[in-house]
Amino acid sequence: MNAPLTNVQARDVEALLHPYTPIHRLREIGPLVIERGKGVYVYDTQGKAYIEGMAGLWCTGLGYGDEELIETATEQLRTLSYSHLFGAKGMEPAIELAEKLKEIAPIPISKVFYTSSGSEANDTQVKLAWYMNNALGRPNKKKIISRQKAYHGVTIMAASLTGLPYNHMGWDLPVDRVIHTDCPHYWRFGEDGESEAEFLARIVGSLRDLIEREGPDTIAAMIAEPVMGAGGVIVPPAGYYPAIKEVLDEHDIILIDDEVINGFGRTGNWWGAQTHGMVPTTISAAKQLTSAYVPLGAVLVPEDIYQAYVDHSRQIGTFGHGFTYGGHPLGCAVGAKTIEIYQKRDIIGKVRALAPVFEKRLKAVADHPLVGEVRYSGLVGGVELVADKKTKRSFDAKKGVGPGLVRFAEGHGAILRAIGDTIAFCPPMIITEAELNELFDRFEKALADTE
Ligand code: PLP
Numbered sequence: 001m002n003a004p005l006t007n008v009q010a011r012d013v014e015a016l017l018h019p020y021t022p023i024h025r026l027r028e029i030g031p032l033v034i035e036r037g038k039g040v041y042v043y044d045t046q047g048k049a050y051i052e053g054m055a056g057l058w059c060t061g062l063g064y065g066d067e068e069l070i071e072t073a074t075e076q077l078r079t080l081s082y083s084h085l086f087g088a089k090g091m092e093p094a095i096e097l098a099e100k101l102k103e104i105a106p107i108p109i110s111k112v113f114y115t116s117s118g119s120e121a122n123d124t125q126v127k128l129a130w131y132m133n134n135a136l137g138r139p140n141k142k143k144i145i146s147r148q149k150a151y152h153g154v155t156i157m158a159a160s161l162t163g164l165p166y167n168h169m170g171w172d173l174p175v176d177r178v179i180h181t182d183c184p185h186y187w188r189f190g191e192d193g194e195s196e197a198e199f200l201a202r203i204v205g206s207l208r209d210l211i212e213r214e215g216p217d218t219i220a221a222m223i224a225e226p227v228m229g230a231g232g233v234i235v236p237p238a239g240y241y242p243a244i245k246e247v248l249d250e251h252d253i254i255l256i257d258d259e260v261i262n263g264f265g266r267t268g269n270w271w272g273a274q275t276h277g278m279v280p281t282t283i284s285a286a287k288q289l290t291s292a293y294v295p296l297g298a299v300l301v302p303e304d305i306y307q308a309y310v311d312h313s314r315q316i317g318t319f320g321h322g323f324t325y326g327g328h329p330l331g332c333a334v335g336a337k338t339i340e341i342y343q344k345r346d347i348i349g350k351v352r353a354l355a356p357v358f359e360k361r362l363k364a365v366a367d368h369p370l371v372g373e374v375r376y377s378g379l380v381g382g383v384e385l386v387a388d389k390k391t392k393r394s395f396d397a398k399k400g401v402g403p404g405l406v407r408f409a410e411g412h413g414a415i416l417r418a419i420g421d422t423i424a425f426c427p428p429m430i431i432t433e434a435e436l437n438e439l440f441d442r443f444e445k446a447l448a449d450t451e
Contacts, residue, residue, distance in 0.1 A: 049413055
């Protein structure tokens with residue numbers, strides 16, 4: 001029996017339509033109402049502390065209550081609380097952050113376009129790919145390839161790029177022009193007796209077949225997240241990105257790198273692309289860009305593509321795209337300070353130093369009867385739970401154990417996230433070794449409760 005709702009929980013249930021929630025069961029579940037945060041801890045309205053093992057939604061890289069970021073935000077609000085970049089207006093924080101992004105980007109970048117979120121960044125990428133192909137006189141080259149199990153956001157185009165059934169079911173998605181290819185997850189999708197190299201060759205061959213079947217002249221871009229985060233923390237086989245890039249290059253198809261989760265140190269380099277051998281054409285960023293102190297997204301555009309936009313603008317006039325809050329001075333000032341902090345506190349060095357501990361603690365549960373596979377890159381990881389360890393059979397979708405385990409973990413003071421039956425880990429990058437061990441101790445208690 002669930003405890004009766006507290007006053008604040010009852011008010012929450014009365015007032016809110018919660019995202020990504022089984023809303024028919026909200027009253028029964030009782031929302032966990034968070035009141036404050038400091039370091040890697042958040043506290044509920046009863047004062048109970050939780051280690052935030054998911055950095056919120058893969059975004060609070062510098063944890064909570066960082067005084068330097070608070071000071072930067074306060075100062076910016078005092079100086080200029082709002083301005084925008086429409087109609088050739090400018091402002092210092094937007095310029096400063098763009099300069100920093102150009103400096104740390106993994107490929108030469110010419111210009112930065114701001115959005116308020118990752119979904120808007122990916123929608124912008126698609127519009128830019130279409131705009132470019134119109135500019136280049138190839139109006140039929142418009143389809144976008146994404147992957148099964150990919151997560152790229154929830155606006156209509158980003159949700160269409162997403163390759164997860166519950167993002168399409170009930171929403172009349174995906175829209176035309178989006179096609180999905182294989183998810184590069186060997187453990188789950190490798191066939192009996194197939195080696196990882198054979199699996200890789202098969203899925204690259206299937207991408208080639210898809211392009212030939214659809215017609216290369218109809219395909220503008222492929223979008224890929226180096227490590228697939230919200231799809232279940234899926235790390236592709238070594239050699240996957242060079243192999244698909246070769247196919248895309250043959251057909252003049254650009255590669256959009258979705259760094260919304262992977263970016264800013266998460267995998268042990270500035271960009272997931274660097275950790276996983278991807279050479280992108282263009283990049284989407286958000287989340288840890290500001291360590292989630294302020295919503296902000298960005299699209300990083302290389303020179304040759306930018307020139308196509310300029311040419312098109314010459315023909316048709318105004319570049320007709322932009323968001324009221326894209327390049328908000330508060331977000332940009334905090335973003336620039338966040339990057340400065342990543343650099344001066346050597347956050348990437350810290351991720352690299354902690355990654356072996358993270359790996360060790362994940363591997364320690366690999367033999368557990370409920371655990372099918374553990375996966376990780378830098379400080380992002382996943383533990384996939386299965387009904388049958390030998391056959392890898394998943395739990396029936398409706399009877400999955402992931403959400404229950406997450407509730408047990410909350411009981412033990414750890415916040416994790418269930419992606420179906422994969423339990424995701426993505427702690428703030430400032431976490432100490434002792435705190436990381438404490439997070440896993442609490443997770444192991446929740447795993448024991450689940451047996
Ligand atoms: N791309 C990836 C890889 C993501 O994980 C997410 C969100 O989790 C998005 C895009 C969408 O970002 P937002 O929720 O800020 O729209």
